[in-house]
Amino acid sequence: MNIDGVTFDFWNTLYTDRPSSDSDFVRSERLAALREAVETCGGAATPEKLGESNSSGFAAYVEAWRTGRHYGAREHVYHVLGLLGVAPCDGGVKQAAERIEELGRQADLVLLPGAAEAVPLLATAGVKLGLISDTGLTPGRILMTFLERDGLLPYFSSLTFSDETGFPKPDPRMFQRTLAEMGVDAGTSLHVGDTPRTDIAGALRMGMRAVRFAAVSDSDEPPAAHAVIRDHRELLRLVKEL
Numbered sequence: 001m002n003i004d005g006v007t008f009d010f011w012n013t014l015y016t017d018r019p020s021s022d023s024d025f026v027r028s029e030r031l032a033a034l035r036e037a038v039e040t041c042g043g044a045a046t047p048e049k050l051g052e053s054n055s056s057g058f059a060a061y062v063e064a065w066r067t068g069r070h071y072g073a074r075e076h077v078y079h080v081l082g083l084l085g086v087a088p089c090d091g092g093v094k095q096a097a098e099r100i101e102e103l104g105r106q107a108d109l110v111l112l113p114g115a116a117e118a119v120p121l122l123a124t125a126g127v128k129l130g131l132i133s134d135t136g137l138t139p140g141r142i143l144m145t146f147l148e149r150d151g152l153l154p155y156f157s158s159l160t161f162s163d164e165t166g167f168p169k170p171d172p173r174m175f176q177r178t179l180a181e182m183g184v185d186a187g188t189s190l191h192v193g194d195t196p197r198t199d200i201a202g203a204l205r206m207g208m209r210a211v212r213f214a215a216v217s218d219s220d221e222p223p224a225a226h227a228v229i230r231d232h233r234e235l236l237r238l239v240k241e242l
Helices: 023-040 047-055 057-066 075-084 090-106 115-124 140-149 173-180 197-208 234-241
Strands: 007-010 015-017 110-113 130-131 158-161 187-193 209-213 227-229
Touching: 007 173, 023 047, 023 075, 023 090, 047 075, 057 075, 057 158, 075 090, 090 140, 110 130, 115 130, 115 234, 130 140, 130 173, 130 227, 140 158, 173 187, 173 197, 187 234, 197 209, 227 234
Parallel strands: 007 130, 007 187, 130 158, 187 209, 209 227
Antiparallel strands: 015 110
């Protein structure tokens, strides 16, 4: 059986986010955007309450992610306004969400081992490539710019982000949409990702081969993948073997 398609997760699979000296700047700018939304919508909040409401957003994101709901910048603004007892208004929410999304450009993202080499080689070998990524406060349109920066964007036939679909992995629609755009079947494709609950479970449910990338996050929780790698160049061998 030939492997005709390979799909990748983004976070902690193709890229990881290095601790950056800009993190304090990003947090202060996010708080400024939220403060403006509160005031535009007719409310008020102390710096302490605003900071607490913003910090609680991570738990809200995790809960949404685990229950199959997308949580992005817009949802984060609604979350903060709700905790502060401020009725949301369209203008305030929209402007704040856009400002928060744009802050994603400040992230210090770096390619993980072997990605820069393996992606072009797989594409040159005739394997169709796709990306299936859950997103948080940084939307897919901004994540795409990092692929473009590193010269990898042209190799992908499909890019699927949860902020565009409205639902995260392991929802089968994330995989179905990507495979359809790539023009390949699940049975002749494999997915590479770091998270068993979303990446591995979602791929296996589709009938795809699943490869767990463990260079950043090495979780051995079920379900088990067909293979575990720590360098994307290992995919060149796996594609031939599988």
